[in-house]
Amino acid sequence: MKRNKLNRTIAKPVYTFLLVTFFALLSFSGFGGQKNSVDQNQPGHTPVFTQFVYQGNDEVYNNHPLEEDEFYNPILQGCYPDPSIVRKGDDYFMVHSSFAMFPGVPIFHSKNLVNWTQIGHVLDRKSQLKVQDAGIAAGVYAPAIKYNPNNDTFYMITTQFAGGFGNIVVKTKDPFKGWSDPYKLKFNGIDPSMFFDDDGKAYVVHNDAPDQGKELYNGHRVIKIWNYDVESDQVIAGTDKIIVDGGVDLSEKPIWIEAPHIYKKNDRYYLMCAEGGTGGWHSEVIFVSENPRGPYKPAANNPILSQRYLNPNRANKVDWAGHADLVKGPNGEQYYGVFLGVRPNEKERVNTGRETFILPVDWSGEFPVFENGLIPMEPKLKMPEGVVNNTGEDGFFPNGNFTFTENFSSDKLDYRWIGMRGPREDFISVTSNGLEITPFDTNIKAVAPISSLFQRQMHKKFTATTTVNYKPESENDLAGLACYQSEQFNYVFGITKKNNAYYLLLERTERGKSEIIASTRIDITQPVQLQVKADGDDYRFNFAVNGGNFQNLGGTVSGDILSTNVAGGFTGALIGLYATSANDTQPE
Incomplete structure (x- = not known):
């Protein structure tokens, strides 16, 4: 009207x-x-991804189906290392290292230690996370999450090797509602953790170098403790003290005592640490004291967790076990420990990275011991009494063999999608046609934010497929799939332009040097499907045009450069939807 x-x-x-x-x-x-x-169906100069499907198909899960009272171990597959866990009431919260991934420090919630939901990331904004110029193996290491009942506050303390931060702490009253900006802490070293005593006093423990001039051998480290002021959120100057020198037995030259946590039981203080380095000699050890500041005496039966003494040819091998944290289980009596481990492929390469495992812990004696933590680990565990396994259903995080499908139809992407060195929101937008990625003028080899949306590789045998509509404007433009271990080691499977023709190329980068393994001219007037299939160390890159049959490009290539063994560092392989306006390799 x-x-x-x-x-x-x-x-x-x-x-x-x-x-x-x-x-x-x-x-x-x-x-x-x-x-x-x-x-x-009409490609534009900005790549649009319309679907992503990840399917895992590991033999271990096909050969070990779950019974009603069982769940799979690891509880988090793929690169979720350095777990730390805390309980408040019926709620469990668990965090993990994230290095140069953005956002940082994924945080999970559970009511029963079996069914986990990712509720976000602790460090989810630029004021908290300054990894824009950090290599993939730098950034955020070994977070520890603790709850202080004296002021009803959660703390996450970590080392951030970037942005001039060093050791930092953030805090919140409610982990579902976000975390504070960081408080920069005035001490050196790595792997900090916190302990809040019944009397209201607070402490920080961490790994550090020995006093100047007292280093006895390569890998000689110490554990220090500081008193902590919860009002100023700072360690108290002059209160630092070495409470472990070298490890359990200094005469045996133990290496890399780290990842300390203090627990209190029966009015005694227990200090648990990783020892042996985060590789084949990794282990977990325990000490006891009458005072949180020591002196600490090691248990006679150390280590309390390790896979280092076992047959290297054992079936379903789990290795490198350590870097653990303890928590009481749902019944309030049984303890459980979360820790990292790896599952090498048939060539002993670690492409899925350090994953999060769990075991029950027997603490009926003086010291806790991981149940079956010194014998070959099984792929399944008995669930805590009364728990129903809803893994992979109703928003719970999946494990075992599963399929993850993303149609990019929601403005809110799944939390498992992450960027590298910068927020994903800086280069993506969800439209009615799919996910648009605005290319940065940095490519995948840059130690800078790159325009790639990543997921973790979670299986030895998997297929990842995406559909892309894209018409590159010049030879500098490229978009497609990437398999990324680091800026120095990766595969790129993407569409680019040369002269007046369009090409699909497969590029391998090793130690920063790139080579084109294969390329082919391609029709881009219709959507192109790109696919990577892995079977252990064997990777194949396939493509299809307009819904046709898949064709292979480049044959079978080795996943060696996607393994920790070859690339070094501390991460597992990532699978990315990638775009760049700084492509520096051309098809022949």
């Missing part, structure tokens, strides 16, 4: 002019749905 009245009161020429101007402005500004009305 009002519009009709307005139409009658405006002179026709003026009204026509206003209408033309109005729609012109809509067109210019991109409002009015113009962007979303573009035919998704």
Whole structure:
């Protein structure tokens, strides 16, 4: 009614002019749905990904189906290392290292230690996470999450090797609602953790170098403790003290005593640490004291967790076990320990990275011992009494063999999608046609934010497939799939342009040097499906045009450069939807 009245009161020429101007402005500004009305089958200069499907198919899960009272171990597959866990009431929260991934420190929630939901990331904004110029193996290490009942506050303390931070702590009253900006802590070293005693006093423990001039051998480290002021959120100057020198037995030259946690039981203080380095000699050891500041005496039966003494040819091998944290189980009596471990492939290479495992802990004696933690680990565990396994259902994180499908139809992406060195929101937008990635002028080899949306590789045998619509403007433009271990080691499977033709190429980068393994001209007038299939160390890159049959490009290639063994560092392989306007390799 009002519009009709307005139409009658405006002179026709003026009204026509206003209408033309109005729609012109809509067109210019991109409002009015113009962007979303573009035919998704017509490729544009900004790549649009319309689907991503990840399917895991590991033999260990096919050969070991679950019974009703069982769940799989690891509880988090793929690169979720250095777990730390805390309980408040019926709620468990668990965090993990994230290195240069953005956002940082994934945080999970559970009511029963079996069914886990990712509720976000602790460090999810630029004021908390400054990894823009950090290599993949730098950034955020070994977070520890603790709850202080004296002030009803959660703390996450970690080392951030980037942005001038060093050791930091953030805090919150509610982990579901986000965390504070960091408080920079005035001490050196790595792997900090906190302990809050019943009397209200607080402490920080961490790994550090020996006092100057007292280093006895390579890998000689110490554990220090500081008193902590919860009012100023700072260690108290002058209170630092070495409480472990070298490890359990200094005469045996133990290496890399680290990842300390203090627990209190029966009015005694237990210090648990990793020892042996985060590789084949990794283990967990325990000490006891009458005072949180020591002196600490090691248990006679150390280590209390390790896989280092076992047959290297054992079936379903789990290795490198350590870097653990303890928590009481759902019944309040049984303890459990979470820790990292790896599952090498048939060539002993570690492509899935350090994963999160769990074991029950027997603490009926003086010292805790991981049940079956010194014998070959099994792929399944008995669930805590009364727990129903809902893993992979109703928002719970999956494990075992599973399929993850992302249609990019929601503005809120799944939390397992991450960026590298910068927020994913800086380069993605979800439209009605799919996920648009605006290419950065940095490529995958840069130690800088790159425009790639990553997921973790979670299986030795998997298939990952995506569909992309894309028309590169120049030889500098490329978009497609990436398998990424680091800026120095990766595969790129992408569409680019050379002269007036369009090509699909497979590029291998090893130690920063790139080579084109294969390339082929490709029709980009219809959607292109890109696929990577892995079977242990064997990777194959396939493509299909307009829904046709898949064709292989480059044959079978080795996943060696995607393994920790070859690439070094501390991460597992990532699978990325990748775009760049700084492509520096061309098809032949």
